[in-house]
Amino acid sequence: MNIYQHFRPEEKEFIDQVLSWRDFVDTTYTPKLTDFLDPREQHIMKVLIGEHSDVKCEFFGGGVYTERQRAILMRDYEKANQEDFHISLFEIDYPTKFISIEHRQVLGTLMSVGLRRGKFGDILFAEKRIQFFVCEDVNSYLCAQIQAIGKAAVSLTKVELDEAIPSNVLYEEDTITVSSLRLDTALSGIHHLSRQKSQVLIGQGLVKVNWQMIENPSFECQTGDLISTRGYGRVKILSIDGKTKKEKWRITIGIQK
Known part of the structure; x- marks a missing residue:
């Protein structure tokens, strides 16, 4: 059966990547952690991994109701803990009395430092507070690279995941x-x-x-x-x-x- 016929042509590269991860986990018995995936990519992974009885995947995006999530592929008898996803949460400190920052500005700044979109999870807003999830392995690089968003001077403060702004995406x-x-x-x-x-x-x-x-x-x-x-x-x-x-x-x- 041609598995690609069930998906879009432009998704072939991602499908091949998922199948490669699946085979790696199956043959080496070593879990595989992905970057952040969008909802469509999560669906593709669930379909492809669901057809394999010995490998499973679990998802976590750093908080409740997150849209972008990392996945861990593992043998079917294993279980992942929250710490296994290696997700960090940063809060953006900026002069809130004088300036407003929009979602597109935050995303644009994150993308401008030369990292893939998959390194970043959801961006959270609550009044003047702004947070974002990120893959733990780029923490130091981000803190060194980001000093401004738009015209606002900013600094990043790492906070615990349980301090995440509640998602309003229902x-x-x-x-x-x-x-x-x-x-x-x-x-x-x-x-x-x-x-x-x-x-x-x-x-x-x-x-x-x-x-x-x-x-x-x-x-x-x-x-x-x-x-x-x-x-x-x-x-x-x-x-x-x-x-x-x-x-x-x-x-x-x-x-x-």
């Missing part, structure tokens, strides 16, 4: 039916829009899937996708549940509250 589950899995069709069903309106939003670059701008209306949605539409919020595709008697797709979604 999803309300719902079920919709759509005629196809195309992005424009799914968007219409999710937000009760006309197909034409959905295509305009996509064409204007206002729609992202798994944090990547998608400008192709025929892009096919799949389980685990996180769809963000400017002005309409975020929706996660929790599962694709097959077709109805009228040949429409039944999809379970999570709508961010």
Whole structure:
């Protein structure tokens, strides 16, 4: 069976990586810790590892309800502890009375220091407080590299994981039916829009899937996708549940509250 036919062509490299990790754990009996994975990557890993009876994977992103999470692949009789994920939490100290910092500025600064996106987990906000999760192995490098975000002078303070700002990303589950899995069709069903309106939003670059701008209306949605539409919020595709008697797709979604 061609395993790639169940996934997108651009996901082949990640699929090969997961299969390589799985074989490594299976043959060496050594656990494998990944960088932070987005929801779609987590889904792919669950599917691929779930087919192998001797290897399993566990996920943790540093706190409750985190979207980006690290995975540990291990033999089926092993169990991972929180410390095994080697995640650090940093709080950003800056002059809160005089300046505001936005999510995009934090992410942009983190990406500008030359590290892969996978080295960073969720970015958390609560009023003037800002925190982010990061792979432990880049702690020293980050502290040395980041002294400013935008026009604000900043410093990083490492805090305990149990001091994390509670995530406000909660999803309300719902079920919709759509005629196809195309992005424009799914968007219409999710937000009760006309197909034409959905295509305009996509064409204007206002729609992202798994944090990547998608400008192709025929892009096919799949389980685990996180769809963000400017002005309409975020929706996660929790599962694709097959077709109805009228040949429409039944999809379970999570709508961010």
